[in-house]
Amino acid sequence: MPDRSPAASELTLGVGGGGQGVDLVLGLGPHHPSAHGMLRLRVSLRDDVIERAEPVVGYLHRGAEKLFEVRDYRQITVLANRHDWLSAFSSELGVVLGVEAMLGMELPERAVWARTLLAELGRVLSHLVFLGAFPVEGGSSPVAAEAHAAREGVQAVMEELTGGRMHFMFNRVGGLKDDLPAGWLGRVDDTCADVRRRLAVISEALLADPAVDRAKGVGRLPPSLALDLGVSGPAARASGIDMDLRRDAPYLAYGDLFSPGGPGRVITRSAGDVPARLEVLLEQSAVSLDLVDACVEGMRSLPQGPINQRLPKVLRVPEGDRYTATESPLGENGYYLVSRGDKTPWRLKLRSASFCTVSSLGFVVPGHRVEELVPLLASMCFMIGDADR
Numbered sequence: 001m002p003d004r005s006p007a008a009s010e011l012t013l014g015v016g017g018g019g020q021g022v023d024l025v026l027g028l029g030p031h032h033p034s035a036h037g038m039l040r041l042r043v044s045l046r047d048d049v050i051e052r053a054e055p056v057v058g059y060l061h062r063g064a065e066k067l068f069e070v071r072d073y074r075q076i077t078v079l080a081n082r083h084d085w086l087s088a089f090s091s092e093l094g095v096v097l098g099v100e101a102m103l104g105m106e107l108p109e110r111a112v113w114a115r116t117l118l119a120e121l122g123r124v125l126s127h128l129v130f131l132g133a134f135p136v137e138g139g140s141s142p143v144a145a146e147a148h149a150a151r152e153g154v155q156a157v158m159e160e161l162t163g164g165r166m167h168f169m170f171n172r173v174g175g176l177k178d179d180l181p182a183g184w185l186g187r188v189d190d191t192c193a194d195v196r197r198r199l200a201v202i203s204e205a206l207l208a209d210p211a212v213d214r215a216k217g218v219g220r221l222p223p224s225l226a227l228d229l230g231v232s233g234p235a236a237r238a239s240g241i242d243m244d245l246r247r248d249a250p251y252l253a254y255g256d257l258f259s260p261g262g263p264g265r266v267i268t269r270s271a272g273d274v275p276a277r278l279e280v281l282l283e284q285s286a287v288s289l290d291l292v293d294a295c296v297e298g299m300r301s302l303p304q305g306p307i308n309q310r311l312p313k314v315l316r317v318p319e320g321d322r323y324t325a326t327e328s329p330l331g332e333n334g335y336y337l338v339s340r341g342d343k344t345p346w347r348l349k350l351r352s353a354s355f356c357t358v359s360s361l362g363f364v365v366p367g368h369r370v371e372e373l374v375p376l377l378a379s380m381c382f383m384i385g386d387a388d389r
Helices: 064-068 076-080 088-103 109-132 141-163 184-207 212-214 223-229 233-237 274-301 352-357 370-379 384-388
Strands: 011-015 022-028 040-046 049-056 321-328 332-339 347-351
Touching: 049 212, 064 076, 064 347, 076 088, 088 109, 088 321, 088 332, 109 141, 109 184, 109 274, 141 184, 184 274, 212 274, 223 233, 223 370, 233 274, 233 352, 274 370, 332 352, 352 384
Parallel strands: none
Antiparallel strands: 011 022, 022 040, 040 049, 321 332, 332 347
8 A cells, every 4th residue: 555644755546548648646745844845746747747736735834823822022023034934034024014003113213224224135045045946957057056155145244143044033123133233234245245246157157057948938927827816026026017015015214215216126027937037036136235235325324323112011012903014035925913902912914925826836837847847846936834834
């Protein structure tokens, strides 16, 4: 008898009619819990062509939304930055911005600009992972090495400031945990210059790679489908959807950065395939570096002052509800907060970008050969923890 446990690959074999070959139902994954994600993709094959695909999620579900409800507003950020561990700082933002808005709290200007700077550094960190992990032909391309080196530079300045490597836990309701250390902005300048040099190498190597050229037309996501499923972020913009909350519903300092003449701009493509998504990631990373440069200049022009607000010993949010959305590296990340005036939320619902992106796989994958599945999945920009919550 075959192993039917969830950790085993499921293979069901049936004979196709009329001598047309065989139909296969193949379960790809999930993987061992030590892996960075556990997507199970149940695909039906006709020879080597995928006819149907069903993404099966839930293997990393930790009940984050219920855990939010038994923690006070200071403790929630410890959990909020873990569903997308590549975008920890951005994942914290939605919670603290929503709470601050319901409190009617006005942030110190230094906190506004510092948060924006850190959010864009986090965006670069996330994009470099997807760029560096793309399966290049032959494995000898400098893409992975350059992406890793660029990430280490950004990680170093983030770790120096926050003390954390992945889960920064640097946001606080009312601002940030600590002020910037002396000389830190200069080190950010040096890091951005280094990342720009490495991005140029990554871009040249990726776009010249035969594997990327063969992937033209692979994984095409029609814009109408992306809108219907709520896909956002790089995957949607590569399909021509000109949407970015930093510009369309600005928060923090993005209103200034995306104003006419500012460094902010939204990168789109129209093809909606694998190369288009890679191009969006590459150009978005460059734009984020431009935004970091602008934030550094903004911080230098500000007078010394507080980086956070003094809070009461017990923080209670007024009764009411609010949905707060931010543009995470993977797309729209939203929190729907319902308060009954207590020190803990009555309800805190997380709308993650990856869940919608994973949902699109059932429509995007069919029609492709099995060998095209790996580059397709590598370009879609999702985190399974973010989908499962």
